[in-house]
Amino acid sequence: MQIPAPFDYVRASSVDNALELLQRHGTESRVIAGGHSLLPMMKLRLARPEWLIDINDLYELDFILRDGDTLRIGAMTRHTTLLESDEIAGIFPIVRDAESVIADPIVRNRGTIGGSLCQADPAEDLSTVCDVLGAEAVIRGPAGERILTMADFHRGPYETAVGQDELLCELRFPLRPRSSSAYEKVERRVGDWAVGAAGAAITLAADGTISDAAVGLTALGLDGTLAEAADVLRGRHPAEELFVEAGRLAAAACDPVDDQRGPVDYKRHLADELTRRVLRLACTRAAKTQEG
Amino acid sequence: MKVSMTVNGNDVTNEIEPRVLLVHYIREVLGLTGTHWGCDTSNCGTCVVLMDGQPVKSCTVLAAMAAGHDIRTVEGLASGGSLDPVQQGFMEEHGLQCGFCTSGMMLTARALLDKNPHPDATEIRQAISGQICRCTGYATIVRSVQWAAAHPAGTGVDDAPAADEVLDGTDTPVPDFATEIVDTEVKA
Ligand SMILES: Cc1cc2nc3c(=O)[nH]c(=O)nc-3n(C[C@H](O)[C@H](O)[C@H](O)COP(=O)(O)OP(=O)(O)OC[C@H]3O[C@@H](n4cnc5c(N)ncnc54)[C@H](O)[C@@H]3O)c2cc1C
Ligand code: FES
Numbered sequence: 519m520q521i522p523a524p525f526d527y528v529r530a531s532s533v534d535n536a537l538e539l540l541q542r543h544g545t546e547s548r549v550i551a552g553g554h555s556l557l558p559m560m561k562l563r564l565a566r567p568e569w570l571i572d573i574n575d576l577y578e579l580d581f582i583l584r585d586g587d588t589l590r591i592g593a594m595t596r597h598t599t600l601l602e603s604d605e606i607a608g609i610f611p612i613v614r615d616a617e618s619v620i621a622d623p624i625v626r627n628r629g630t631i632g633g634s635l636c637q638a639d640p641a642e643d644l645s646t647v648c649d650v651l652g653a654e655a656v657i658r659g660p661a662g663e664r665i666l667t668m669a670d671f672h673r674g675p676y677e678t679a680v681g682q683d684e685l686l687c688e689l690r691f692p693l694r695p696r697s698s699s700a701y702e703k704v705e706r707r708v709g710d711w712a713v714g715a716a717g718a719a720i721t722l723a724a725d726g727t728i729s730d731a732a733v734g735l736t737a738l739g740l741d742g743t744l745a746e747a748a749d750v751l752r753g754r755h756p757a758e759e760l761f762v763e764a765g766r767l768a769a770a771a772c773d774p775v776d777d778q779r780g781p782v783d784y785k786r787h788l789a790d791e792l793t794r795r796v797l798r799l800a801c802t803r804a805a806k807t808q809e810g
Numbered sequence: 811m812k813v814s815m816t817v818n819g820n821d822v823t824n825e826i827e828p829r830v831l832l833v834h835y836i837r838e839v840l841g842l843t844g845t846h847w848g849c850d851t852s853n854c855g856t857c858v859v860l861m862d863g864q865p866v867k868s869c870t871v872l873a874a875m876a877a878g879h880d881i882r883t884v885e886g887l888a889s890g891g892s893l894d895p896v897q898q899g900f901m902e903e904h905g906l907q908c909g910f911c912t913s914g915m916m917l918t919a920r921a922l923l924d925k926n927p928h929p930d931a932t933e934i935r936q937a938i939s940g941q942i943c944r945c946t947g948y949a950t951i952v953r954s955v956q957w958a959a960a961h962p963a964g965t966g967v968d969d970a971p972a973a974d975e976v977l978d979g980t981d982t983p984v985p986d987f988a989t990e991i992v993d994t995e996v997k998a
């Protein structure tokens with residue numbers, strides 16, 4: 519039977535209260551959101567907090583809000599809510615692409631976007647989604663609020679810029695006209711973490727050329743987005759040879775590890791093939807927004 | 811710590827350690843052993859219960875986190891003396907063999923039908939995709955849920971037997987196929 523080591527439990531009633539509790543209980547305290555990464559780690563003693571601060575009552579962090587040219591998503595928004603949101607699917611189809619292959623429907627009922635980003639597992643699908651969409655993370659702590667780009671947010675596997683006494687409160691996504699996105703993942707079986715996955719976001723100029731592009735990979739050993747691919751795509755009309763070139767660059771730039779999910783050469787092949795596919799799909803989708 | 815929640819419509823309050831998982835609280839503290847416990851790793855789904863109407867894996871929820879919420883287990887499916895159409899469907903369509911996955915499957919099916927009363931086979935398969943059945947190959951589970959969708963409670967179609975008739979072992983009717991098997995064995 520897997521049971522976590524003993525700890526004390528307290529429920530936060532608001533963001534301010536959660537911050538106060540994190541300060542009061544110090545370095546051995548940790549917030550719990552959906553608990554679908556933290557509890558498994560606690561069962562295995564990979565995490566051993568002395569205090570768990572439950573933030574599930576912070577309904578103020580469970581929102582999807584269009585605010586001018588920004589889409590704001592609260593950190594406590596569950597995977598299921600993100601998957602089912604037609605508004606998000608319309609603006610950022612990459613979110614539904616990714617959410618439909620994150621874990622399984624029951625895990626998705628609990629897991630949150632904030633927990634996913636803070637867990638920062640290299641196979642976390644939403645990290646790539648946030649990278650390619652150019653999201654910003656809104657973090658609150660004793661010193662107030664700070665807003666970080668994804669490049670500053672990520673610190674490496676299982677590590678982010680969120681301090682022990684801080685809370686990730688929301689993600690902000692810039693809304694751009696004539697833009698679209700896509701995600702594709704290869705998994706060993708339904709509900710599993712990625713063997714490899716790729717995400718892309720594309721913005722077209724009025725003349726139909728690519729004005730901006732971002733490509734990211736999941737579980738394949740690439741930090742952030744692939745600048746070389748964006749350089750190849752920018753200023754050109756979407757075309758198969760560009761996607762092929764971007765795929766080649768992705769395969770060369772990534773640094774996958776050999777593990778039970780597959781050998782390195784296979785994973786490089788995935789980086790190549792999946793990059794082409796998501797670029798193709800994102801460009802087709804972006805062109806449709808232009809027609810409409 | 812003290813936790814209070816509603817389980818199958820009853821208010822319960824207990825003194826527990828914060829580290830007690832909801833599945834163990836339900837099985838060991840409340841004695842409701844219809845909720846099963848398998849992989850411990852949020853993979854098999856045999857521990858699924860409904861929390862505020864949504865299926866959750868109770869091995870990955872602390873009982874403390876469920877406090878104040880509404881929990882429904884397989885024991886709470888039958889109501890007013892009648893089986894839930896999902897339970898009836900699993901009987902009609904042989905949705906189980908060993909029964910280990912069944913309580914979780916039925917609760918997910920209930921939640922699915924509450925949200926989408928007429929799911930197609932793909933939607934049913936997706937809904938149960940976080941749950942493993944090692945016996946049926948899933949085909950009969952899908953048919954069971956379809957049966958339930960076609961016979962919603964209160965329509966009076968194929969009146970379900972009273973719950974106590976079925977759940978109380980003494981009155982359980984022995985299905986024909988079972989007698990046939992027994993007979994064959996005796997003859998052999
Ligand atoms: C069987 C299974 C399969 C899965 N498959 C996938 C998959 O294919 N792809 C995928 O991307 N994920 C997968 N996951 C992970 C899932 O998405 C988790 O829900 C997610 O990683 C963590 O979200 P959570 O809300 O449960 O976080 P928790 O487990 O509650 O927390 C995770 C970490 O983040 C911290 N944290 C949480 N919220 C905040 C906040 N607002 N501010 C600061 N710190 C915070 C916690 O302290 C903890 O350290 C899977 C999980 C399981 C159990
Ligand atoms: S025991 Fe909970 S998912 Fe297997």
Ligand code: FES
Pocket residue numbers: 905906907908909910911912942943944945946
């Ligand atoms: S009936 Fe045996 S595991 Fe499903």
